[in-house]
Amino acid sequence: QCSRYNANCEGLDCNRSEGKVFILATVHDTFASPQQRKDYWISFKDMKTAYAFRKQVCLQSAKELPVSLEYLDRDAFDVIDRSGRGQGILIKYLGPLAPSVKSMWNVKLFIESLSFVPYADVICDAFLHFINPLFPPLLPPHIQKCGKAMDHHVSMTIGDYGEGNMEALLGRLEKFQEQYQEKVVVHECTKHSNALTAFRFVAASAFRTYCIGEGLQGVSIDYALPKNYEEMPEFGSPHVKRMRYSHFGCNVVHEDIAFAPEYSADDVEHAKHDFKHYLEKSLAGKLPAEHGHGTEYHAPRATQQRWKRMDPLNVMNPGVGGLSYKYKYQE
DSSP states (O other): OBSOOTTOOOSOTTTTOTTSSOOOOOOOOOSOOOSEEEEEEEEESSHHHHHHHIIIIISSOGGGOOSEEEEEEHHHHHHHHHHOHHHHHHHHHHOTTOHHHHHHHHHHHHHHTOTTSTTTTTHHHHHHHHHGGGSOOSSOHHHHHHHHHOSEEEEEEEEEOSSSHHHHHHHHHHHHHHHHGGGEEEEEOSSOHHHHHHHHHTHHHHHHHHHHHHTOEEEEEEEEOBTTOOSOOOOOSOOSEEEEEEETTTTEEEEEEEEOTTOOHHHHHHHHHHHHHHHHHHSOOBSSSSSOOTTTSOOOHHHHHHHHHHOTTOOSSTTGGGOOSSGGGOO
């Protein structure tokens, strides 16, 4: 069973409605802030060890879960380091929600929208890719070294809520290190938590920059794997880079896949849907999991019927999930 995915029909109708309802809400904190936080970068020799860490250290107790647990593979590390330094430095020092960062991003989007200007849609990313080596690495030297030496990494934040939860998790981490020794390297990041946040934050934008800079075709997908599935699903189509980063605790994965330039848009589309079929039929996974069906994927019939009940006139987000674009879902 998957932890969460877009087509799940459980819960209130407003959940996973994909634009079929209009919600007015206020946002409130749902749990207390931790009294103390610690950030870690943990590198693993292989995927098996990384999943053992997830099981033995992070998910042993519902009362002792990490605040966040984000996984990156070697391709993700390499792409972000090669093409995401400039964007990452802004996030590192200004924060992802800073007005100045938003303003610069809006300028980039404006330039890309100038269809009458040759290469306007790619010039910003081509420039960022070109100047990327002029910037220093986002991560401190000891973590940068681990990133190049090992293929699987987790950025973890833990919190102390006054009930001994932090001590218990750290105790399990210590035992795990003793058990796996050279297969795991743990860095506590007392001064570099902003760098870890920035590195993970720019993953998707760095992939676009990388593909444009290297002249590659790219596609992004997100999917949910069953809770206890602990392998990397095969991707049958030939590719240049397969950048995987995930919300490790719930097994929801984002992949950015780069193809050789001779691949057409149709080739990429077929590869994506072939993977979706394999994932769902052979592994009991779900695609999409987080970013919605949009007009790109057909939702299961039960999910479509649920959306129709929410919006019988089809005036909210028509065409989503393979439904009709017409009033009252006319054919």
